[in-house]
Amino acid sequence: MERKIYLVLAVVTSAILIGLSAGAIYVPPAQSSQSALPYNNAYTITLVVKDSYFNSTLGMEPAFYVLQNGTLSSSSVIRLPVGEIIRMNIVSYDTMVSPPFSTSYSQVMGTIDNQITLLRGNTSLASYSTLSHGISVSSIPYADISHTFTIGLANETVNIPVETGYNVTAFLEIGQPGTYSWGCMCPCGDVPMGTPGWMMGAIEAY
Numbered sequence: 001m002e003r004k005i006y007l008v009l010a011v012v013t014s015a016i017l018i019g020l021s022a023g024a025i026y027v028p029p030a031q032s033s034q035s036a037l038p039y040n041n042a043y044t045i046t047l048v049v050k051d052s053y054f055n056s057t058l059g060m061e062p063a064f065y066v067l068q069n070g071t072l073s074s075s076s077v078i079r080l081p082v083g084e085i086i087r088m089n090i091v092s093y094d095t096m097v098s099p100p101f102s103t104s105y106s107q108v109m110g111t112i113d114n115q116i117t118l119l120r121g122n123t124s125l126a127s128y129s130t131l132s133h134g135i136s137v138s139s140i141p142y143a144d145i146s147h148t149f150t151i152g153l154a155n156e157t158v159n160i161p162v163e164t165g166y167n168v169t170a171f172l173e174i175g176q177p178g179t180y181s182w183g184c185m186c187p188c189g190d191v192p193m194g195t196p197g198w199m200m201g202a203i204e205a206y
C-alpha cells in the first residue's frame with residue numbers, strides 16, 4: 001500500500017517537473033529580448049557621439065549629434081515630448097576613456113528602473129570593458145566611461161553613462177514641459193564641454 005502511494009507521488013512529481021520544463025521550453029526567445037527592450041511604441045531618438053573638427057587650435061573634439069533622417073544634426077537644442085516613454089539610443093564611436101568628475105555619474109539615474117541596456121559595441125573598442133553585450137545595468141565601471149548624457153530636469157537628474165565601445169539604450173519619461181540643460185559630466189575636452197552642440201546644450205520638452 002505504502003509503495004503504491006510513493007509510486008503515485010513519484011508519477012505526480014515527475015508530471016509536474018515535465019510540465020515545468022515543457023513550460024520553460026514554450027517561452028519563445030523573442031520574449032527575453034522584449035523584456036530587455038520593451039515599449040515598442042516609444043518615441044525614439046538616436047544620439048551619436050563622434051569626433052569632429054572643432055577649430056584649428058583644438059583640432060578634433062568629441063560631440064553629441066542627433067541622428068535625424070540619416071543625417072547628423074546639432075545637439076545644441078534637443079526637442080523631446082513630455083508624458084510619453086522616450087527611447088534614447090546613444091551610438092558611440094569614441095575610443096577615448098575619460099571617467100566623470102564624480103563617481104556618482106557612473107550610476108544610471110532617472111531612467112525607467114534606473115537602468116540602461118548595453119547593445120552591440122563598435123567592434124574592438126569593447127575590449128576596454130569586462131561587461132557583456134545586451135545586458136541591462138544600473139551602473140558602468142567608472143574607469144570605462146567616455147561620456148555621460150546628463151539632463152537636469154525640474155525634479156530629478158537623468159544620467160546615462162556611456163560605456164566606451166558600447167551603444168546604450170535608455171528609456172525615460174519627462175514629466176513637465178520646459179527648457180532644461182543637458183551636458184556631459186566627463187572631462188572629455190575643455191572647450192567642447194562649454195560649447196552648445198558639442199558636450200552640452202538644451203532640452204526643449206514640449
Ligand SMILES: [Cu+2]
Nearest residue numbers: 147184188199
Ligand atoms: Cu563628453
